Amino acid sequence: MRSLFLKITLAVALLTRATVSYSQPAYIELGVAPGYSLFKDNATSPLFYKGNTLSITGAWLLPKKNNEKLASINYTFGKHSNSYNNTNNSARFYNLEFSYLQLYLINKLSSKKLKVKIGAGVISTLNIRENKALMNNSLGIESISNILFSTKVSKPIFMIKHKKSTLVDELSLILNVGIINMNYRPGYAYNYMPSIKDSHVKNMTDYHFSLNGFRLNSTIQYFKQLQNKNILGFSYNFSAYNAPGKYEPFSYSRHCIKLSFLLNYK
Amino acid sequence: MKKRLIYLLIIQIISLTSCHKWLLDNEVASKDPFINFHYLWNEVDKKYAYFELKQVNWDSIKIAYHSKLYYGISEDTLFTILGNMLNQLRDDHTNLISPFNTSRYNVFVQGDDNFEYKTIQQHYIRESEYTIGGFKHGFINGYNIGYIRYGSFAISVNNSDLDFILERYKNTKGIIIDLRENSGGNFVNIPKILSRLTDKKILVMYNRTRNGTGREDFGPYEPFYISPSNRTKYVNKPVIVLIDRGSYSATTFFALASKAMSNITLVGDKTGGGGGLPNGGQLPNGWTYRFSITQSYDLNKINYAEDGVEPDYYVHLDWDNRSQDQIVDFSINHILKK
Numbered sequence: 306m307r308s309l310f311l312k313i314t315l316a317v318a319l320l321t322r323a324t325v326s327y328s329q330p331a332y333i334e335l336g337v338a339p340g341y342s343l344f345k346d347n348a349t350s351p352l353f354y355k356g357n358t359l360s361i362t363g364a365w366l367l368p369k370k371n372n373e374k375l376a377s378i379n380y381t382f383g384k385h386s387n388s389y390n391n392t393n394n395s396a397r398f399y400n401l402e403f404s405y406l407q408l409y410l411i412n413k414l415s416s417k418k419l420k421v422k423i424g425a426g427v428i429s430t431l432n433i434r435e436n437k438a439l440m441n442n443s444l445g446i447e448s449i450s451n452i453l454f455s456t457k458v459s460k461p462i463f464m465i466k467h468k469k470s471t472l473v474d475e476l477s478l479i480l481n482v483g484i485i486n487m488n489y490r491p492g493y494a495y496n497y498m499p500s501i502k503d504s505h506v507k508n509m510t511d512y513h514f515s516l517n518g519f520r521l522n523s524t525i526q527y528f529k530q531l532q533n534k535n536i537l538g539f540s541y542n543f544s545a546y547n548a549p550g551k552y553e554p555f556s557y558s559r560h561c562i563k564l565s566f567l568l569n570y571k
Numbered sequence: 572m573k574k575r576l577i578y579l580l581i582i583q584i585i586s587l588t589s590c591h592k593w594l595l596d597n598e599v600a601s602k603d604p605f606i607n608f609h610y611l612w613n614e615v616d617k618k619y620a621y622f623e624l625k626q627v628n629w630d631s632i633k634i635a636y637h638s639k640l641y642y643g644i645s646e647d648t649l650f651t652i653l654g655n656m657l658n659q660l661r662d663d664h665t666n667l668i669s670p671f672n673t674s675r676y677n678v679f680v681q682g683d684d685n686f687e688y689k690t691i692q693q694h695y696i697r698e699s700e701y702t703i704g705g706f707k708h709g710f711i712n713g714y715n716i717g718y719i720r721y722g723s724f725a726i727s728v729n730n731s732d733l734d735f736i737l738e739r740y741k742n743t744k745g746i747i748i749d750l751r752e753n754s755g756g757n758f759v760n761i762p763k764i765l766s767r768l769t770d771k772k773i774l775v776m777y778n779r780t781r782n783g784t785g786r787e788d789f790g791p792y793e794p795f796y797i798s799p800s801n802r803t804k805y806v807n808k809p810v811i812v813l814i815d816r817g818s819y820s821a822t823t824f825f826a827l828a829s830k831a832m833s834n835i836t837l838v839g840d841k842t843g844g845g846g847g848l849p850n851g852g853q854l855p856n857g858w859t860y861r862f863s864i865t866q867s868y869d870l871n872k873i874n875y876a877e878d879g880v881e882p883d884y885y886v887h888l889d890w891d892n893r894s895q896d897q898i899v900d901f902s903i904n905h906i907l908k909k
Contacts, residue, residue: 343595350853351599351610389600391670392857438668440851440861493782494618494864495850511780511790521594545594556595 332536332567334364334377340542340561344385344398344434348495348553349442354396358383360561373422373457375406381559385434396436396445404428406455406481419460426453426481428520430546432557447490447555449548451483451520464530472530483520483546490515490550513551520546528567536567601855604640604649610854611653611667615660620847620863621877622786625661629786632659647671650858657862662877663819664849665862678843679754682816685840685888686751690896691718701739704732708739711899716906717746718899721764724821725756728763730802737767737803745809745906747899751839755820765828766800768810768835773797775828776876777868778848792872797828809909810835811902814882820845824867826880831870836905837882839898846876 338360345353364377379402386395406426414421427450434445459477492511526540545558601607612633622629636656640649646669654667654674667674688707692700696709696718705726708719717740721728740746748764765775777792812835814826823842829835847863854860867876886901 345596345598347596349851351855352853352857353598387857390602390857392859393670394853394857394859438851438859439853440666440859441849442851442861492780494780519594547595554596558595 329367329369329571330534330569331571332364332366332368332569334362334366334538334565334567336360336362336364336538336563336565338362338542338561338563340381340559342381342383342385342398342557342559342561344432344555344557346434346445346553346555348491348550348555349436349439349445350387352387352389354385354387354394354398354436356383356385356395356398358398358400358559358561360563362563362565364565366567371410372424373408375404375408375426377404378402379404392438394436394438396434399433400430402428402430406453408455408457417461419458422457422459424455424457426455427451428453428481428483428522432555442495447488447548447550449486449488449518449520449546449555451487451546452485453481453520453522454484455479455481472532474530475526475528477524477526477528479522479524479526481520481522483518486516486518486520486546486548488515488518488548488550488555489513490548490552490555493552495553515548515550517550518546518548518554520544534569536569538563538565538567540565599855600857602646603855604642604644607649607854607856607858608637608640608653611860612656614852614860615657615862616786617784618781618850618862618864619660619786620781620789620866621660621662624866624874624877627660632656650674653858657860660862662845662847662863663843664845664847665860667858667860669858679752679817679819682843683840683887684817684890685815685898686749686817687888687893687896688720690893691720691749691899694894695896695899703735704729706732706736708736710740710743711747711903714903714907715743716903717743718749719746720749722753723756724753724758724760724825726760727757728760730763733764733767734803737805740805741803743808745811745909746805747811747813747902747906749813749899750818750822750825751813751815751898752817753819753822754817754843755822755845758821758824761821761825761828762797765797765825765832767802767804768806769797769832770799770804770806772799773831774870775831776824776870777872778865779868780848780865789866792868795828797832806834808834809906811905812837813839813898813902814842814880815840816843816879819843823876823880826882827867827869827876830880836884836902837880838884838886838902838905839882840885840887841879841881842876844877844879846874846878846880 340358342358343353343355360381362379367374381400408422408424411421429450437443457479462474464472522544524542529537540563548555639652657665658676699709779789782790846867848865849861850864851861886898
């Protein structure tokens, strides 16, 4: 038993060493993304609220030869408004998003000039909206989580620098589609006022999980390799989701352009 | 392969930039008077909480007000029609708001005026008046009784303010909490105050919320308790709470809860009501509205608070004698008799 344990320990140590010796790059990404988004919460208004947003992204990216992993956290804020019929109402909008994707290279569909990866991921979003015009429903909160089917098509672009080094830039299309879509939305009466219940005044007492809706997230991304092995990223992202909930739907979409810096820390 | 990729890029860019138009629901922005009328009528029909208590025939109201509409109607006239339709609910938690007007039922103006703070200042608490947070308070002149005025539940109650006030009056024979013309606010402040007036956990009311399209579809009765605070308290002594028709919404909840507390006596006039929590929403033409979506019940599960909570003793102001507040005088005598 002891010898078996020693063999396993040795094997793990050797594997780890091998991994280190063939170390793959690993990146920490920091990005900012100005954008434009719109939402409509049918429970409180049939009108779209639209406005500019700014997103701040932090991510961890581990690209390997045959697979890649991406974990990210994204905070978006902005002010959305609707001025239909001179009503000039506005809503502050805050959005916090966590996501994790894991993609695998599909050799049959890939070549040296084009890499096709597919995989899956999860994304979870928390929206907080404040629109004082809606009085006792001024606060809007919902949580939307999705299990994603993900595809990524990348084309390496070889850039020769100073005749000696060849840097590989990459142009990618990424498409994520929700295959299991969950949302946590308020109940029938839709009142974000605290409830008089038990000994305390409680918030969010009448919320319901629903398994419905859709989510789509698509990105066109250009990664420019720098000589110091770090990366500059430029991307256009479109995301949209609909959360029908149990009673009335919430819809959202956002376009944004992201500028990011990926630090290779290995 | 390169060409394919370029085509793919172009297709994706074109499709994504117009994506939200076919991915998301259509917007129903409209100034059409009939669309807005039906939208508002339906929202109230689906969610309003007091059709039965108030004996409101919402279907006949629809027929009566729908007949007043016509194409080309001015915004002002449409607002008047929709606002008047909502006022049939006889509920000050029901409003229609446009850029040029706000509709309200105004239960307060239909009742007697029973409050004049200047009389209290000049003839009762005089120079002992302190102001702290949303409270004005002082010793009633000539008596060992504390007077505490809380003018609006919209002003947050600070625990240290309450500590100071209750410490100041700890040796009095009783206190008067004046909630006349307190039109409500945030009911988080209700348990903050009442928890200082009890030394045991008390069930004070039930609430239930509309949860279906049937006009009598409601969720379960949710009990609400007041638990004793672990900070400075005023217990085992008489507490008089003054109310009138201007005491609305959170003040009605406060009065309803006070009914369940044996050391509290309600004096003055019936509260204005507002025993339902309101919601909020927007019409297709951008105007906003709200109306009550919950019901409140006393310990016997009787639903009366929406029309007002009755005092234990009805007392009215005599406006011919501006140097006396008969409601406060009654309260002083009531405390002294105990």
